Amino acid sequence: MTKAEIVKMADKEKVRFLRLQFTDIFGVIKNVEVPRSQLDKALDGEILFDGSSIEGFARIEESDMLLVPDLSTFRIFPWAREPDGGKVARLICDIYHPNGKSFDGCPRQTLKKVTERAKKMGYSMMAGIEAEFFLFHKDASGNVLTKTHDAGGYFDLAPIDLGETVRREIVEVLQTIGFEVEAAHHEVAPGQHEIDFKYAEAVATADNVVTFRFIVRKVATLRGMHATFMPKPLHGINGSGMHTHQSLFKDGKNIFHDPKGSWQLSKTMLAYIGGLLAHARGMVAVTNPLINSYKRLVPGYEAPTNVAWSERNRSPLARVPDRRGTGTRVELRMPDPSCNPYLALAVMLASGLDGIQQKLDPGPPVNKNIYEMSRRERARHRITDLPADLNEAVNAMEKDALVQSTLGEHIFNHYITAKREEWHQYIASVHPWEHERYLSLY
Secondary structure (H helix, E strand, C coil): CCHHHHHHHHHHCCEEEEEEEEECCCCCEEEEEEEHHHHHHHHCCCEEEEHHHCCCCCCHHHCEEEEEECHHHCEEEEEEECCCCCEEEEEEEEEECCCCCECCCCHHHHHHHHHHHHHHCCCEEEEEEEEEEEEEEECCCCCEEEEECCCCCCCCCCCCCCCHHHHHHHHHHHHHCCCCEEEEEECCCCCEEEEEECCEEHHHHHHHHHHHHHHHHHHHHHCCCEEECCCCCCCCCCCCCEEEEEEEEECCEECCECCCCHHHECHHHHHHHHHHHHCHHHHHHHHCCCCCHHHHCCCCCCCCCEEEEECCCCCEEEECCCCCHHHCCEEECCCCCCCCHHHHHHHHHHHHHHHHHHCCCCCCCCCCCHHHCCHHHHHHCCCEECCCCHHHHHHHHHHCHHHHHHHHHHHHHHHHHHHHHHHHHHHHCCCHHHHHHHCCCC
């Protein structure tokens, strides 16, 4: 949309406020809200905000930053109505310095830099994301309970799936703001859900994930529930993943498919998979950024812990679904929905491109259940393990030059520092499990 078209639509729909949205380096959505009177100024990218107030952004002596909107992301929220019938709209923004220079700590521009690198190689990344979430009850005071709203399982429906109404309302809101929703269903664990929307170019997909998380939590709150994208909120049941389907297109054609190639996959795709596997340990601190993330990445709950690929088997890190032709793609199964989608897609794409440039061989697919393999079998297939916790993941990230260069010095250093502090706070805390285990025994 052009500026004139946005102004015309805003007046027609009685937009009273505009949210200028962005994310910090950890993927937490932020916004500066301006009234209708500031619309022209906002559309011209002239709204300043204090970057020193955002974790990982800027020092206090260089705090002023500009919000430069992507006009194609203009959306009007269907529920945000003022008493006079006015509405609230949003624009997703990139962050710049007042002198017009792009800000190195802007996650969205970090992804844009990698997609530009791919473009120079002749490629365009298409990505489709499956972001799972849980719905929980609240008590009378509004506190979140770890009590699920149903006892449903995979693909169950009402009356077992009591979240069906909330899920349908989420779908309706997503469709209202332009999402093409392909499917919505109950997931494996009680209270767990998944809504799938159509794949898109990488930056648009990351925008969609951020919007999706906001919409899910907003609708749940309006219905007196709490939605969480925490990877492993409950012990003993499956956690929430963010399986990321990815492919490369060139001149409108999916170059991952080759009818004459091994498994009908092109050499380019195999090298791309090789890159994902080569950098899996280095990028997992980005795709799985929480201490809690590694409580999902354990054997027995359909979450991958092994660095390998397969055609159908879901125990390895990467899987190639059966579809061929335009639908040929690799599904990376380790990411979880707590990640910053801009940074996660950036390191995934950069790893794949590195695999193509280095012509990395992923080896043959591992179609046997890895969890049932002996240590000798795993060694023969060159299967390694993902880091067991955030501390190990950060150590691996520090050693991966590609991940460091992809994120850039600013984001990389702030990210490492923050995750180190998160880990130190965790290991210094005394947890209820320790009381139960040791207090009466020792």
